[in-house]
Amino acid sequence: MSTLNREEKSALKMVLPYVILTVLLFVFLLGSNLFNSFTDKNGNWTLQNYIDNFTDPVVGRTLLNTIVWVVGSVSGQLLLGLFVALLLNESTKGQIIFRSIILILPWAVLDIVAGVMWKWMYNDMYGVLNDVLVKMHIIRDYIPWLATENMAMLSVIIANIWKGFCLSGMFFLAGLQTIPIDLYEAAEIDGANSFKRFWTITVPQLKPVIMTTLMLTTIWTINYFPLIYTMTGGGPGYGTETIVTYIYKLGFKFMEFNRSASLSNVLFVIIFFIAFLFLRSIAKEEAR
Amino acid sequence: MTRSQKRKLKKTITYILLIIISVVVAFPFLWLVLTALKTYPDIYAYPIKYFIFEPTREHFEKISSMNFWSYFKNSVIVGAGTMFFSILIGLFPAYAFARYEFKWKRTLLTGVLIFQMFPQVVFLLPIFKALNTTGLINTYTGLILSYLPFTTPISIVFMRTFFLSIPKSLEEAARIDGCNFGQAFRKVILPITIPGIAAVGIYAFLFSWSELLYSMSILTSKAKQTIPTFLQLFVGQYQTRWGPLFAGSILATLPPLIIFMILQKFFIAGLVSGSVKE
Known part of the structure; x- marks a missing residue:
């Protein structure tokens, strides 16, 4: 420790108490989950909880659902977020008003409120969505949005895109505002049209922001629980059951704490792996 | 053209x-x-009535008679507590990460974010058990404590960016004028950082404001529960009481909506430089 200078010492004094406490808490919680996952209800050592994860067909289904949920939500949120950010970046007058409605409103709505709000819109008899779509001649018959497995999954993804695209939009908007304007002017003088300018300037300049947003949104979407919980509760059947909703169900509905803990640990490994892949490719990008 | x-x-x-x-x-x-x-x-009208109907206040009156404002008060208490401690705990680590160069800085900063990586649901059970053993179950303190691991990482990253935006020379000037560290921090740095601190505080407040899972599991007595748990009462497996549910939803959404709109500039700045740069 004698090699530390004064600045480093005062910095560590401010940082270490927090970090040590956080890490200890994390280790405690993780350790507690590990202990639970390797014991049975009577406290005996067992591997059965993990074996059950492999033999339980629902687990496979939830993995598949989670992939669909994440790919659908994340791609929708990022594309819509980017589109909105580009539009907002072009606008001068009234940007605050548009920003308030498009980016702030869905964000400020409570998770559970967003869930019930969409559930009501999807109602197969009195839902406004069917009525509007029929009036606009987009569909001919009412769709039972939440009644079949595939439609239910599509429906929760649409709701999630509504709830979450604003965050990507904010990241992208701020990213766009850091791109120096003379890059565009130079390209315009060279005769590049706006489509070409988008691909040769905007996309490469925005790439670090896109990568970070992709990573955060992916992890947040895997972990996002309240929307599915309030809209479908994982159903119909196991149609919208993702890993997190199933962990909750196992632990707090079926009272299978040990199995819930073991599935939690499987999810840990998955998230660690995803974060590791992203961080490595981001680091590579930076080193270039 | x-x-x-x-x-x-x-x-x-x-x-x-x-x-x-x-x-x-x-x-x-x-x-x-x-x-x-x-x-x-x-x-439940068919065909759907869009804009032409007789407006009523009955659903708002209904939730008032169901003690909505008591749940509202509980939400404010938990939110204020979460806000206060998230700022307090995050302040110094954030300052150090912004101002000083030191060994393992990157590693430590990544370590700070560890709780951001995992879903809250996987920690619910061990936290519940720990609170149960310490007698903190069904207390505001217990709930606030269990929120802090999830809010403080963001508060550190946010405030760090605001500290970064203050030129170091300003602080040095104060030190030359004879201020010690504490004085310089209080009189020079803190006032400039107030918008950032406010943004972080409100982020933490709203995190707890909308959180359902922990609040409904940890606060077991009705008198202590928060708004999301209240709203959950109206969602049944077979029948949902839309009227009061939505009346409560409006009253629950308005505070965050107004605050976010007023402070959107700080949020967007803080969010972005915090998680995008570095």
Whole structure:
């Protein structure tokens, strides 16, 4: 420790108490989950909880659902977020008003409120969505949005895109505002049209922001629980059951704490792996 | 087409698209507000009544009579506590990460974010058990404590960016004028950082404001529960009572909505430089 200078010492004094406490808490919680996952209800050592994860067909289904949920939500949120950010970046007058409605409103709505709000819109008899779509001649018959497995999954993804695209939009908007304007002017003088300018300037300049947003949104979407919980509760059947909703169900509905803990640990490994892949490719990008 | 005509056309298309998107995005919430103002026969009217109906206050009166404002108060208490401690705990680590160069800085900063990586649901059980053993179950303190691991990482990253934006020379000038560290921090740095601290505080407040899972599991007695748990009461497996549910939803959404709109500048700045740079 004698090699530390004064600045480093005062910095560590401010940082270490927090970090040590956080890490200890994390280790405690993780350790507690590990202990639970390797014991049975009577406290005996067992591997059965993990074996059950492999033999339980629902687990496979939830993995598949989670992939669909994440790919659908994340791609929708990022594309819509980017589109909105580009539009907002072009606008001068009234940007605050548009920003308030498009980016702030869905964000400020409570998770559970967003869930019930969409559930009501999807109602197969009195839902406004069917009525509007029929009036606009987009569909001919009412769709039972939440009644079949595939439609239910599509429906929760649409709701999630509504709830979450604003965050990507904010990241992208701020990213766009850091791109120096003379890059565009130079390209315009060279005769590049706006489509070409988008691909040769905007996309490469925005790439670090896109990568970070992709990573955060992916992890947040895997972990996002309240929307599915309030809209479908994982159903119909196991149609919208993702890993997190199933962990909750196992632990707090079926009272299978040990199995819930073991599935939690499987999810840990998955998230660690995803974060590791992203961080490595981001680091590579930076080193270039 | 000339260049200025082209520009004008592009502007027009941009605004048309923005208006369309605004309408589509705002519609679900608008529909919620309209539904909350309808009587039950109008809610279940066929064909659907869009704008022509007799507005009613019955659902708002109904939730008032069901102690909504008591849940509201509980939410404010938990939110204020979460806000206060998230700022307090995050302040010094954030300052150090912004100002000093030191060994393992990157590693430690990554370590700070560890709780951001995992879903809250996987920690619920061990936290519940720990609170149960320490007698903190069904207390505001217990709930606030269990929120802090999830809010403080963001508060550190946010405040760090605000500290970064203050020129170091300002602080040095104060030190030369004879201020010690504490004085310089209180008199020079803190006042400039107030918007950032406010943004972090409100982030933490709203995190707890909308959190359902922990609040409904940890606060077991009715007298202590928060708004999301209250709203959950109206969601049944077979029947949902939309009227009071949406009336409560409106009252629950308004505070965050107004605060976010007023402070959006800080949020966008903080969010972005915090998680995008470095």
